[in-house]
Amino acid sequence: MNTKTVTSLTNGTVKAVRALHMRKEREESGLFLAEGLKIVIEAIDCGHAPKIVMYGPDAADHPMLKKAVAACVKAGGEVIEVNREILEKVSRRDNPQAVVAVFKQVFTPLSAIAPESAPCWVAMQAVRDPGNLGTVIRTADAAGCGGVILVGDCVDPYSVEGVRATMGSIFAVKIAKATVQEFLAWRETWPGSVVGTLLTATVDHKSADYVKPSLILMGNEQQGLPPELAAACDVNVKIPMRGRADSLNLSVATGIMIYTVTG
Numbered sequence: 001m002n003t004k005t006v007t008s009l010t011n012g013t014v015k016a017v018r019a020l021h022m023r024k025e026r027e028e029s030g031l032f033l034a035e036g037l038k039i040v041i042e043a044i045d046c047g048h049a050p051k052i053v054m055y056g057p058d059a060a061d062h063p064m065l066k067k068a069v070a071a072c073v074k075a076g077g078e079v080i081e082v083n084r085e086i087l088e089k090v091s092r093r094d095n096p097q098a099v100v101a102v103f104k105q106v107f108t109p110l111s112a113i114a115p116e117s118a119p120c121w122v123a124m125q126a127v128r129d130p131g132n133l134g135t136v137i138r139t140a141d142a143a144g145c146g147g148v149i150l151v152g153d154c155v156d157p158y159s160v161e162g163v164r165a166t167m168g169s170i171f172a173v174k175i176a177k178a179t180v181q182e183f184l185a186w187r188e189t190w191p192g193s194v195v196g197t198l199l200t201a202t203v204d205h206k207s208a209d210y211v212k213p214s215l216i217l218m219g220n221e222q223q224g225l226p227p228e229l230a231a232a233c234d235v236n237v238k239i240p241m242r243g244r245a246d247s248l249n250l251s252v253a254t255g256i257m258i259y260t261v262t263g
């Protein structure tokens with residue numbers, strides 16, 4: 001294979017890949033890190049060629065590695081073989097994946113979203129937890145949603161932890177971001193139902209009439225949906241809380257809503 005071997009943590013490529021744990025570095029470079037050969041292959045199948053492929057001794061003979069290396073080389077990227085210590089440092093894990101790769105971030109402009117291309121879309125307002133966001137992206141993909149729109153000050157969908165939680169779905173659905181004002185203006189053009197989720201809503205999530213394409217709007221983990229966004233929805237619904245818990249985890253509530261709306 002067309003690769004070089006690197007054994008030093010001071011190697012420039014290794015340093016650049018490790019730096020992608022920092023949001024500032026991801027924003028400046030427009031790149032992010034994805035871990036695991038299966039996810040790298042899924043990315044390639046979705047049309048995303050890796051900029052860098054880094055693999056350890058455990059993956060060197062894996063038949064699928066050739067495909068990842070070929071896609072990277074074809075796109076003018078860099079392939080390096082590293083030792084386990086480097087993989088541990090890059091992934092910040094004792095038990096790292098044998099392959100990690102660097103990809104270009106993709107954000108779809110709101111104006112490029114075709115609502116009718118999917119029965120359901122999800123908007124997340126000020127989501128803070130990368131695991132929640134990654135899980136929502138994975139669930140949106142699994143249920144056939146078109147994508148996830150990040151509204152306001154949200155966690156980075158391309159954080160290492162968030163990408164891990166997507167299990168590869170970050171490559172399969174559209175990701176957009178908008179300020180609250182941009183979202184409110186765009187929402188005016190939405191052809192189907194815009195559905196808010198509120199603990200104070202009086203409409204049960206199963207009894208609402210959802211016109212497709214539906215846009216589900218989820219609130220922040222601590223404060224919930226702010227009044228100006230709730231007021232901009234066609235309907236606000238609540239998932240019944242029957243025990244002592246006063247709310248559901250954000251990603252669980254989103255999953256219930258996605259499958260309720262899409263049937």
Ligand code: SAM
Binds near residue numbers: 218249254
């Ligand atoms: N203290 C917050 C509040 O009063 O809204 C709790 C927020 S909850 C942890 C995070 C988000 O998950 C909510 O904004 C809402 O979008 C969704 N959510 C959680 N439980 C829900 C429920 N029972 N019905 C509807 N949405 C729910």
